[in-house]
Every structure is written in C-alpha cells, then in structure tokens.
Amino acid sequence: MVSLLRLRRSTTILLALTLSVVTFVLLANPLSPVADSAGISLSVQSTGAGPRYPLCSNQTSANVTWPSQSWRAAAESKYGGLLEDKFTIAMSTFHRPRELHRTLTALLAAKIPSLHEIVIIWNNFDEKTPDPFVSQHGVPVRYRKPTRDSLNEKLWPDPEYRTQAILLSDDDVYYRPDDLEFVFQMWRKFGKDRMTGALARCATALPSGDWDYNFCSQKAHQDVYSMVLTNLAFTHIAFLDYYFSDDPAVTKIREYVDEAFNCEDIGLNFVMSMLTGSGPLLVRGSSQYINLDPSGGISRQTGHMQARSKCLNVFAEAFQCMPLVNETGRIEHGVKHNVWYKSVWNRIHG
Structure with a gap:
C-alpha cells in the first residue's frame, strides 16, 4: 500500500512538472523598443548574404533618418487639443450586414466608459448610408462613405475625430467591452508610440534577401512579433495624419496599397516604427477577442500571404531600409495561474 502511494505521488509530481509552463508578461518601455530576440524574425539568416534592405536601426546611410523624431512637435501642435482620455472606433464594413449588426450590438449593449464615438466607414458604395444615431449609453454612431474604393480610406484622419486615440477595426472582430476599456487604458499608459492591439504578425529575412510575411513562430527564443494588424488596434491620430502626408516614401506606400488592394x-x-523607432504592443483581454470569421474577405483570397510578403519588400524599398522592430513582451488583463502544475496539484489533492 505504501509503495502504491509513493508511486502515485511520484507520478503526480512528474505529470505536474511536465505540464508546467510559465508565461512571462513583459511591459515594454513605450519609448524604447525591445532588442531583437536572438536575431530571429528581423535579422539576417546565417546562410544568406542578408536582406536587400536591412534594418533601419543598422542603416548608416545619410539619406535614412531613423527614428524620425521631427514629427512630434507638429503632431502635438495639431492634435494636442483633442481628447486624451477618450477614444473613437473607426470600423470598416463592406457588404456584411450580419457581422456589422452583431459587432455593433455587442459594443453598444454595455457601457464602455471611455468610448466617445463610433464611426462606420461605409464601403457599400451602392447603398445609402444609414442615419446616425445615439446608443442607450450616449455613444454617437455615424456613417462615413469614402469618396473612392480604397483601403487607405480606413486610415484617413477624419477632421471630425475628437480624440487622439483611434481604434481601427473591421466589422467582424472586436474586443469584449470590459476588455476594450482595459486595452485603451494600456494604450494610454504604454502604447501611445505604438500600434496597440490584438493580432500580431512577423517579418522574416530570407536567405534570398527578401522579407517574408508570416504568422510568427511560437518556438522558444523565436516568439517575437513586429506588427499588429489594424483590424483591431489602437493608434494615435498623428500616425494616420503622417500616413496621409506628402512624404515620398509614404506616398509610394499609399499608391501601392491602391494598386494591390x-x-x-x-x-x-x-x-x-519609422517615426518612433518602436515596435508594436500586443494586449490581450481576460477573454479572447471575438472573430466572426466570415467566409469572404481579402485574407481568404489565393496568394494572400505572398502578396503580403511583396508589400514588405515594396515598402522597405520605399524607405530604403526595414523599420519594423521586434517586440517580445505583451500585456494581459487580470491575474492568471501561469504556473500550471500548482493548479494540477490542487485539483488532485484539494
């Protein structure tokens, strides 16, 4: 009997240790990017001659200024008077009434203290825009029909925006209301110089010299990211403003976005990243964000990943270097049992 008990205890401990996983949640300094992790995603693979356009942080050309700090004073002068403690949702929609209705219903049903306004970028050009309205919690909802069919229109710095923080989103994805307020507060505290959101992506330098767009690795020492997608991400309106500036490199980017859609x-x-020298910030709520995952959409098209990789190379050529910066940290909402073996032990012996 004693031997069986000892065997059971030994087996339990071994199982618990096998299941143990510790997730280190690092709060990155909002003005100082985290150094590249072991030279994985944004570095040169050892078997090749290096990327055609190297990291801007390694660039020595007099024609490349990285980061471009001169934009800050102009941004403060132009947008410093906008609300800092509220945010606006800029949500793009295209002939998906069911997804739009579900997303709007979820966001408007609960009170989100810092939500100032929701603006629907109405890309249904063959339909009249719905009338604006105010939700039961006092949140105005208005519809803006772009003047042209362009993905750039989602990033347009609408002169009617009244907040510095803009949550860029699509009609099929959203944070749960409690988490959304949390993510906004994390943007205020840590993310004003960053794209701050839910979905991370990576850029990897290939031996060929090209940059490859991918979903990021989860292997040890490779779990970095360098982009946060704008289907659910906070940005400062100043970045939108610069995106629509007459900077030659940014102009080339907008033109290519229109060409490639x-x-x-x-x-x-x-x-x-070019302006600030910072990478993005991944923020996760206490619950998983909602992705309605409709069957249609650009990301469902054949060759989508290859097209995204081409964008990386075209944009790096425009800047004459690769400005993206690896980050290794993320922020999560709430206290979690990160040490799993304790939970297993407590269940067995509790």
Missing part, C-alpha cells in the same frame, strides 16, 4: 495595415506599422 492590400497591406494598408502593414503600411501603417511601417510608418509608426
């Missing part, structure tokens, strides 16, 4: 989110990440 793709990659406006990659373009905005390039602009943010």
Whole structure:
C-alpha cells in the first residue's frame, strides 16, 4: 500500500512538472523598443548574404533618418487639443450586414466608459448610408462613405475625430467591452508610440534577401512579433495624419496599397516604427477577442500571404531600409495561474 502511494505521488509530481509552463508578461518601455530576440524574425539568416534592405536601426546611410523624431512637435501642435482620455472606433464594413449588426450590438449593449464615438466607414458604395444615431449609453454612431474604393480610406484622419486615440477595426472582430476599456487604458499608459492591439504578425529575412510575411513562430527564443494588424488596434491620430502626408516614401506606400488592394495595415506599422523607432504592443483581454470569421474577405483570397510578403519588400524599398522592430513582451488583463502544475496539484489533492 505504501509503495502504491509513493508511486502515485511520484507520478503526480512528474505529470505536474511536465505540464508546467510559465508565461512571462513583459511591459515594454513605450519609448524604447525591445532588442531583437536572438536575431530571429528581423535579422539576417546565417546562410544568406542578408536582406536587400536591412534594418533601419543598422542603416548608416545619410539619406535614412531613423527614428524620425521631427514629427512630434507638429503632431502635438495639431492634435494636442483633442481628447486624451477618450477614444473613437473607426470600423470598416463592406457588404456584411450580419457581422456589422452583431459587432455593433455587442459594443453598444454595455457601457464602455471611455468610448466617445463610433464611426462606420461605409464601403457599400451602392447603398445609402444609414442615419446616425445615439446608443442607450450616449455613444454617437455615424456613417462615413469614402469618396473612392480604397483601403487607405480606413486610415484617413477624419477632421471630425475628437480624440487622439483611434481604434481601427473591421466589422467582424472586436474586443469584449470590459476588455476594450482595459486595452485603451494600456494604450494610454504604454502604447501611445505604438500600434496597440490584438493580432500580431512577423517579418522574416530570407536567405534570398527578401522579407517574408508570416504568422510568427511560437518556438522558444523565436516568439517575437513586429506588427499588429489594424483590424483591431489602437493608434494615435498623428500616425494616420503622417500616413496621409506628402512624404515620398509614404506616398509610394499609399499608391501601392491602391494598386494591390492590400497591406494598408502593414503600411501603417511601417510608418509608426519609422517615426518612433518602436515596435508594436500586443494586449490581450481576460477573454479572447471575438472573430466572426466570415467566409469572404481579402485574407481568404489565393496568394494572400505572398502578396503580403511583396508589400514588405515594396515598402522597405520605399524607405530604403526595414523599420519594423521586434517586440517580445505583451500585456494581459487580470491575474492568471501561469504556473500550471500548482493548479494540477490542487485539483488532485484539494
């Protein structure tokens, strides 16, 4: 009997240790990017001659200024008077009434203290825009029909925006209301110089010299990211403003987005990192964000990943270097049992 008990205890401890996983949640300094992790995603693979356009942080050319700090004074002068403690949702929709209705219903049903306004970018050009309205919690909802069919229009710095923080989103994805307020507060505290959101992506330098767009690795020492997608991400309106500036490199990016009808989110990440020298910030709520995952959409098209990789290379050529910066940290909402073996032990012996 004693031997069986000892065997059971030994087996339990071994199982618990096998299941143990510790997730270190690092709060990155909002003005200082985290150094590249072991030279994985944004570095040169050892078997090749290096990327055609190297990291801006390694660039020595007099024609490349990285980061471009001169934009800050102009941004403060132009947008410093906007609300800092509220945010606006800029939500793009295209002939998906069911997804739009579900997302709007979820966001308007609960009171989100810092939500100032929701603006629907109405890309249904063959339909009249619905009338604006105010939710039961006093949140105005208005519809803006762009003047042209362009993905760039989602990033347009609408002169009617009254907040510095803009949550860029699509009609099929959203944070739960409690988490959304949390993410906004994390943007205020840690993310004003960053794209701050839910979905991370990576850029990897291939031996060929090209940059490859991918979903990021989860292997040890490779779990870095360099972009946050604009289907659910906070940005400062100043980045939108610069995206629509007459900077030659940014102008080339906008033109290519119109040509390829793709990659406006990659373009905005390039602009943010080029201006600040910072990478993005991944923020997760206490619950998983909602992704309605409709069957249609650009990301469902054949060759989508290859098209995104091409964007990386076209945009790096425009800047004459790769501005994206690896980050290794993320922020999560709430206290979690990160040490799993304790939970297993407590269940067995509780």
